[in-house]
Amino acid sequence: MPRVLRMRALACVALLSHFAIGSAKAGSPDPQEFPQIERGRYLSVLSDCGGCHTVPGGKPFAGGRAIETPFGNIVSPNVTPDLETGIGAWSDEQFDAAVRKGIGRTGAHLYPAMPYNAYTRMSRDDVMAIRAYLNSLEPVRQTRDANTLPFPFNIRSVMVVWNALYFRAGEYKPDLAKSAEWNRGKFIVDGPAHCGACHTPKTRLGGDRTDQYMQGANLQGWSAPDITNAKGTGLGNWTDGDIALYLKSGHNRITAATGPMAEAVELSTSKMTDRDRIAIATYLKSVPGQENASGPAPIDTKVMAAGGAIYRDQCSACHAIDGKGVPHLFPSLADSSMVRALDSTTGIRMVLRGARSVGTKDEPTAPGMPSYAWQLDDRQVADVLSFVRNSWGGAAAPVDPGDVARVRSQTAMRND
Numbered sequence: 001m002p003r004v005l006r007m008r009a010l011a012c013v014a015l016l017s018h019f020a021i022g023s024a025k026a027g028s029p030d031p032q033e034f035p036q037i038e039r040g041r042y043l044s045v046l047s048d049c050g051g052c053h054t055v056p057g058g059k060p061f062a063g064g065r066a067i068e069t070p071f072g073n074i075v076s077p078n079v080t081p082d083l084e085t086g087i088g089a090w091s092d093e094q095f096d097a098a099v100r101k102g103i104g105r106t107g108a109h110l111y112p113a114m115p116y117n118a119y120t121r122m123s124r125d126d127v128m129a130i131r132a133y134l135n136s137l138e139p140v141r142q143t144r145d146a147n148t149l150p151f152p153f154n155i156r157s158v159m160v161v162w163n164a165l166y167f168r169a170g171e172y173k174p175d176l177a178k179s180a181e182w183n184r185g186k187f188i189v190d191g192p193a194h195c196g197a198c199h200t201p202k203t204r205l206g207g208d209r210t211d212q213y214m215q216g217a218n219l220q221g222w223s224a225p226d227i228t229n230a231k232g233t234g235l236g237n238w239t240d241g242d243i244a245l246y247l248k249s250g251h252n253r254i255t256a257a258t259g260p261m262a263e264a265v266e267l268s269t270s271k272m273t274d275r276d277r278i279a280i281a282t283y284l285k286s287v288p289g290q291e292n293a294s295g296p297a298p299i300d301t302k303v304m305a306a307g308g309a310i311y312r313d314q315c316s317a318c319h320a321i322d323g324k325g326v327p328h329l330f331p332s333l334a335d336s337s338m339v340r341a342l343d344s345t346t347g348i349r350m351v352l353r354g355a356r357s358v359g360t361k362d363e364p365t366a367p368g369m370p371s372y373a374w375q376l377d378d379r380q381v382a383d384v385l386s387f388v389r390n391s392w393g394g395a396a397a398p399v400d401p402g403d404v405a406r407v408r409s410q411t412a413m414r415n416d
């Protein structure tokens with residue numbers, strides 16, 4: 001699991017609460033007795049608060065994890081109810097302002113590495129339920145290390161400009177022309193689950209390119225694919241069930257989740273209800289995306305021959321000669337849209353570094369993919385991926401050996 005979470009700044013949306021609001025008192029979170037605490041626990045799963053606010057293996061919600069952004073690392077603070085080093089002494093107003101407006105306790109602006117621009121789609125009741133849940137946890141005494149953002153981003157007032165450009169506060173407003181399921185899906189995707197934080201391309205300042213909503217983005221050393229319903233690069237060939245199963249187990253007949261997505265599956269989507277995963281699928285299948293009508297230029301036959309030879313030798317044992325792999329064990333490179341994504345960073349990275357996918361309650365042992373960094377040079381990695389991208393009926397621009405060199409240097413020193 002990555003020690004440092006890669007994340008560009010954030011995206012958007014959320015509401016619709018299906019749960020009763022109870023009167024929460026401090027005490028043990030018995031769901032029957034404390035429905036608000038249980039509701040807050042589930043919202044914190046949808047929001048993956050624990051992912052960023054916990055050092056892997058460390059005390060839950062005690063902070064200290066470095067969140068990597070294009071501008072430097074930001075260390076997450078302690079959000080346990082400790083009075084001095086956590087949020088124990090915060091008022092409800094202060095907590096709500098931090099989560100939904102990005103304003104810290106002293107009035108200083110938070111950086112959007114904390115996804116307040118998505119959480120703003122939650123209601124105040126939602127956020128109060130999360131607070132009730134956090135308050136029910138054991139307080140942990142732990143102060144945080146200083147942020148390491150480089151100038152000028154270490155000046156919090158810069159965020160006033162960022163917010164003016166990119167932050168649109170406000171609760172999710174259901175679209176009454178759409179079904180309750182669709183609205184629930186959009187609320188989760190744009191709001192608590194902040195899927196766009198990784199999947200929507202960013203401007204140089206880390207704001208969302210809203211005109212390319214969910215069309216795939218480059219994170220530090222990973223690419224998050226297009227998850228619109230586009231046929232070529234997106235989820236056009238996935239069924240609702242394919243999406244829901246991927247979110248539940250990290251695997252489906254097409255692909256397997258690795259890296260930051262494996263973590264999102266493990267900590268958040270695998271713990272959602274089936275209904276919520278189906279709602280997400282229903283919504284994503286309605287997002288149009290961009291079809292690439294013209295398609296890429298035909299690929300060099302020398303590249304196809306060289307890449308094909310490497311594929312037969314090194315890859316076909318697992319992914320099969322017809323590229324179909326073995327369902328739920330070895331991804332189908334013939335069907336994977338990630339493989340043909342415009343940005344090939346994740347594919348390159350997987351060949352260089354290998355991968356071990358997520359183990360979940362449903363599928364506890366995850367199969368692995370070996371690393372080829374020492375065996376194949378930049379040109380060979382580019383050739384085999386260009387072959388994969390242009391075989392079995394697929395067509396995508398060839399991979400440039402220069403991109404392989406870039407990913408090699410970006411990922412070389414990382415212990416994840």
Ligand code: HEC
Nearest residue numbers: 047048049052067074075076077079098104110111113114
């Ligand atoms: C993607 C990572 C990420 C996620 C997910 C996340 N946070 Fe944060 N959070 C941060 C970071 C980083 C900061 C510090 C921001 C800064 O210093 O500007 C922060 C700051 C905060 C603060 C301000 C604390 C302080 O001492 O200033 C609160 C409160 C908070 N988060 C609560 C939450 C809650 C509740 C959730 C889930 C609904 C959540 N966070 C989810 C990364 C995250």
Ligand code: HEC
Nearest residue numbers: 193195198222223224225255256257258260261264337338
């Ligand atoms: C922390 C960043 C991050 C977040 C948050 C995130 N994703 Fe991902 N996602 C990725 C990356 C990186 C990949 C590519 C990894 C891979 O293919 O193994 C990915 C892959 C996927 C895929 C597979 C697409 C394909 O063509 O193979 C789907 C579907 C997906 N994400 C949906 C979601 C949804 C829905 C959410 C919100 C509930 C979400 N993601 C949140 C980073 C993220």
Ligand code: HEC
Nearest residue numbers: 255256257258314315318331336347355356357367368369
């Ligand atoms: C020992 C079996 C094995 C071999 C050999 C192997 N792979 Fe894989 N490959 C896997 C597994 C398992 C995954 C899924 C791992 C994950 O996502 O964490 C995978 C994932 C991938 C993916 C990502 C697909 C997706 O949709 O997530 C690509 C691309 C890929 N392999 C390409 C190759 C290439 C190219 C070669 C040869 C150079 C190769 N693999 C050799 C087992 C293998």
